[in-house]
Amino acid sequence: MNRPRNRGGYSRNTRGSPSNNRSHQRHHDHNHDGSSRVVPSSNDQSSPINGSHSQGQTSLDNAELARYSPNTGLVSQQCNQDHVAIPNCSNHQQDGHSMVDCSVTNDHSPRIRSPLQVQTSSENAVSYSSKVIKGSDGIEQPSNSGRHQNKQKPKEWTPKPPNQNKEPFLPSSSVNNKYQPSKIKRHQHGQTWSGISMGQEGSKHPATPPLVGSSFPHDESSLTVYAGRKDILSKSGGSQDGPNLPESERTAGCSSELLESSPTAKKFDICEIKSGGPVKLKPSLLSKNRERRQELSRTKNGPQRLQLRSGMILLKNHISHPDQLKIIKVCRDLGLCDGGFYHPGYSDGGKMHLQMMCLGKNWDPEKKLYEDRRLIDGAVPPPIPEEFKKLVKIAIQTSHTFIKEELKEKKPEEILPGMQPDICIINFYTKSGKLGLHQDKDESKESLNKRLPVVSFSIGDSADFIFADHRDEEKPEKVLLESGDVLIFGGEARHIFHGVPSIVPDSAPSFLASEANLRPGRLNLTFRQY
Numbered sequence: 001m002n003r004p005r006n007r008g009g010y011s012r013n014t015r016g017s018p019s020n021n022r023s024h025q026r027h028h029d030h031n032h033d034g035s036s037r038v039v040p041s042s043n044d045q046s047s048p049i050n051g052s053h054s055q056g057q058t059s060l061d062n063a064e065l066a067r068y069s070p071n072t073g074l075v076s077q078q079c080n081q082d083h084v085a086i087p088n089c090s091n092h093q094q095d096g097h098s099m100v101d102c103s104v105t106n107d108h109s110p111r112i113r114s115p116l117q118v119q120t121s122s123e124n125a126v127s128y129s130s131k132v133i134k135g136s137d138g139i140e141q142p143s144n145s146g147r148h149q150n151k152q153k154p155k156e157w158t159p160k161p162p163n164q165n166k167e168p169f170l171p172s173s174s175v176n177n178k179y180q181p182s183k184i185k186r187h188q189h190g191q192t193w194s195g196i197s198m199g200q201e202g203s204k205h206p207a208t209p210p211l212v213g214s215s216f217p218h219d220e221s222s223l224t225v226y227a228g229r230k231d232i233l234s235k236s237g238g239s240q241d242g243p244n245l246p247e248s249e250r251t252a253g254c255s256s257e258l259l260e261s262s263p264t265a266k267k268f269d270i271c272e273i274k275s276g277g278p279v280k281l282k283p284s285l286l287s288k289n290r291e292r293r294q295e296l297s298r299t300k301n302g303p304q305r306l307q308l309r310s311g312m313i314l315l316k317n318h319i320s321h322p323d324q325l326k327i328i329k330v331c332r333d334l335g336l337c338d339g340g341f342y343h344p345g346y347s348d349g350g351k352m353h354l355q356m357m358c359l360g361k362n363w364d365p366e367k368k369l370y371e372d373r374r375l376i377d378g379a380v381p382p383p384i385p386e387e388f389k390k391l392v393k394i395a396i397q398t399s400h401t402f403i404k405e406e407l408k409e410k411k412p413e414e415i416l417p418g419m420q421p422d423i424c425i426i427n428f429y430t431k432s433g434k435l436g437l438h439q440d441k442d443e444s445k446e447s448l449n450k451r452l453p454v455v456s457f458s459i460g461d462s463a464d465f466i467f468a469d470h471r472d473e474e475k476p477e478k479v480l481l482e483s484g485d486v487l488i489f490g491g492e493a494r495h496i497f498h499g500v501p502s503i504v505p506d507s508a509p510s511f512l513a514s515e516a517n518l519r520p521g522r523l524n525l526t527f528r529q530y
């Protein structure tokens, strides 16, 4: 059966009022197919976090598992407070749309790209129009008319390997007017991620049992992410590592000075720039208490697993706090570089209610297909960092353990196929962000036929997540996705309609703002195998 590649229907008409929707409760049964069960589990045997993986549930070796200990001595994951202000990204929250309009226009300014390796793909994306026809298998299919055309010539990117010797890590607090590459490099001395452009002192976030360790592996391929810095080319910084860098090094990163001259480069910063801004009031006792209650309920029973449907698993509170901070940091850095966050639109001229960037391949919401370059500015999406891939792997393994041990299914892979992510869509929703009911169906025919899962990470503010068998479902089911949750839908649930009708304002755990300066809103990463 030919299944369309078209990942479609980012409908701006979200169906179903969240207030009317049924909420998934821990002990709530869903009988859509007669076999669906919601089986909560507070047993974290297979969590990488507490270092007690069930045997056979992960291919990671013991040494690697040992690194998941809570005492990994993580550095503070603070985003640079002195990070460059991105001009011309005008705030317009009041219109209920996306907060920052960083829409890009065509230009031919110099391309300053991340030195990340590019994953090349020989597969050519198939072009479809955004018009959809309903297919016999329930997946909406595209017609071939009216495709958006953009005559801009793609720009070249010569990826450059990072030079780690030239750019030592500098704590952000001690750096002023210095070039400070943001760096994630080979693990040393028991620290999982070193050299990120954050303070070197220990994490300000107190160990929060049970999720204190980092499940980010180290000793994987080293990865350098150069965050844009206003002063990157400054002649007067006096930094040993900034102005003295060879030209090739300076341009290897994401120079915001050059970016500023490029209208394609107005990037959305998921972290707030706090320096010199209006004085922020301390959180009230009320909000502190609310936060405490939320945190308590989040961590009370440790991570929990729920089967929302066959093939649809929710891992509550799965991503450790340090890992959430690191994900923010990496997304922030990538988001500020070429191929970073932008405010996507539809072919009818409307805008999506979120900021988006892609890894591996670009997903084009106008054409509804994946391609190797982003048409709007020719940017090549960076590959998925190895650390992210590991987290995905662990999430799938955890789900398999749950399916096997709690749901008593002998062959968990038949319920939820495994997958190796090579593409990822990263969304950032502000408090007014949303995403209409849609199916994810633009991955390759093979991937869709095998019903390889989508693995979704939520960080920051909570989101109402709705899902249904049909687009016009009057009362879609609803579940709250909170910071640290991982939702996986594959197998029978792969083609489910889903969407995010609303973000719960001010619901993010406070450490994300205090330690990573995450701006209000929600970061979501959906990993797939093309």
Ligand SMILES: O=C(O)CCC(=O)C(=O)O
Pocket: 425, 427, 435, 440, 456, 463, 465, 481, 498, 499, 500, 524, 526
């Ligand atoms: O934000 C979410 O939870 C869902 C995102 C999503 O469905 C998508 O990017 O396709």
Ligand SMILES: [Fe+2]
Pocket: 438, 439, 440, 498
């Ligand atoms: Fe989706």
